[in-house]
Amino acid sequence: PGGQPVKVTDSATYFVSTRNLKVWFPIQKGVLKRTVDHVKAVDGVSLEIRKGHSLGVVGESGSGKSTLGLALLRLIKSEGEIQFGDVYLDALNQKQITPIRKAMQIVFQDPFGSLSPRMTVEQIVSEGLEIHKLEKEENREEQIVQVLKEVDLDPELRHRYPHEFSGGQRQRIAIARALVLKPSFLVLDEPTSSLDRSVQSQVLELLRNLQKKHNLTYLFISHDLKIIQALCHDIIVMKDGIALEAGPTAKIMNNPQNPYTKALLKAAF
Template sequence: MTAASPLLEARGLSKFFPARDGKGVVKAVNGVSLTLAPGETLGIVGESGCGKSTLARMLMRLIEPTEGKVLFRGEDLLALDHRQMRAKRREIQIVFQDPYASLDPRMSIAQIISEPLEIHGIENRSGRAARVKELLSLVGLDPSAADRYPHEFSGGQRQRIGIARAIALEPKLVVLDEPVSALDVSIQSQILNLLDDLKERLRLSYIFISHDLSVVEHVSDRVAVMYLGRVVEEGRAEAVLGAPKHPYTQALISAVPEIDAARRRNRILLSGDPPNPESIPPGCPFHPRCPFAIEICKSQYPSWRGDAASGAACHLVEDSGGTGTA
C-alpha cells in the first residue's frame, strides 16, 4: 500500500432489509462510496434512521452488505472467510454508543479489556494483566479499576473502558458509533479530547458517526452527510460545515445553537418528517421537504456535483461549487 492509498474504501455499499409487509424492501443504505486516508477522521452525520449505524456495521462486516465492496488496505473484506476476518479484526475495532449496554455486567474490567487479547492469543495471563493496567492508564483511569465491575463506574468512565477495549489490539482503524451522545456535555468534551490524544499517540484513523454537527466539526478532517441511506454531501470539514452546498446540510447546520450572535444563521425549517424508508419518493428523496426544490427534483436523482473541496448530490449545485440556495 502506497502512502497515497486509502486505508478504507467503500464502493457502492448497500444494505436492503425486507419490508414489514413482506412485499418490498427497506433501503437502509443505498450505493454509498467513501474513502478514509491513513490518520484521517471521517465524520458521518445525519438524522436518526438515515443509515449511519448500518453503514458502520457493514464497514466492519458485522452485518453483510446486500451489494458493494469494502476494501481495507486494498484487501476486499467481503472475500475473507471467517478465520481470515477474525484475524483482520485486530486492525479494525469499534466503540459503541451506549456505555451501559456495551459492557458485560458479569465481567470485571480486567476481563472485559483482556478478552480481545485472549481471543487473539496475545500475551500470557501476566502479560495481559500488565497490558490491561497500561490501557487503563492510557484512557485516564486508575489501574486499580481492573478488579471492579461496570456498575461501579459512571457513563463517562464506562466509555473510557470501552475505548480501552477497542485499542487493546493496537488497531489501525476505530469506528466510533455515536460515542458521546449518551454522555453529559461536560463529559463529552473529556472523551473527545481523549480520542484526539489517542489518535495522535497511536496513529489511529477514525470513522466518527454522529447526529451532532458541533461534535463532528470538532473531530473531523472530512464529513459525509447522509439522508435516507445515501451520502448527499461530502468533503473537507471546513468546506461542508462552513459553506454547505446541499439544502439538507444547510438545514442541519442552521439548527445548531450558536452563542455568538454574529455567527448565527437564519433557521431553515424543513416541512414534515423524513419519508417512509419503505416508500422512498422518486427523484431526489429530499425534495418533499426541500424549500428550494424545482421540478426536476421530483423525477430525477441528481448527479454528484461540486469541486475539490466538497461535492453534493443536488440539482441546484453547480460543478464549479456554486449553489442556487445560498
C-alpha cells in the same frame, strides 16, 4: 465541545474505502414470506478515509449511519466493495476475516449496554486478548494496566464492575477494550451522545490524543455537527441511506450545498 481535529497531511494514503456499498433489508409478506420490497438502510455509499484521518458520518436517527459502520466492519451483510489497507474485505469469508478483526474495532453509543455488568473491568478489557490469543496469560495484566493508563483510568480500579463508574468512565472502559487489541481503524458510533457537554469534551480530547499517538483512523458516527467539527477532517451527510453531501469539514460547515445539511447546521449552531 471545543478543539480542532488532529493536524494531518493530505499526502497520507487512503486506508479505508467503500464503493457502492449497499445494505438492503427485505420486507416480507404473506405465508410464503415473499419479498415485496426492501428497506434501503445503506444505498450505494462510496467513501474514502486517509490513514490517520477522521471521517464524520452525520445524519438523523434512521439515516443509515450506524448500519454503514457495521457494514464497513463486515458485522452485517452488504453488497459492494470494502477495502481495508490492501485487503478487499468483501471478498473474504468469515474464517478469512477473523485474523483481521483485531485491527478494526468499534466503540458503541451506550457504554452501559455494551459492557457486561457481571464482568470486572479487567475481564472486559482482556476479553479480546483471549479471543485473538494475542498475549500470554502472564502478560495480559500488564497490557490491561497500560491501556487503562492510556485512557486516563486508574488501573487500581480494574477489579471493579461497570456500575461503579460514571458514564464518562464507562466510555473510557469501552475505548480501552477496543484499544488493547492495537487496532489501526476504529468505528466510533455516537460514543459521546449519552454524556453531558463537559464529559463529551474530555472524551473527544482523549480520542484526539490517541489518534495522534497511534496514527489511528476513525469513522465517527454522530447526529451532532458540533462534535464532528471538533474531531473530523472530512464529513459525509446521510439521509435515508444515501450520502447527500461529502467533503472537507470546513468546506461543508462554511458552504453547505444540500438543504438537509443546512438544516442540520442550523440545528447544531
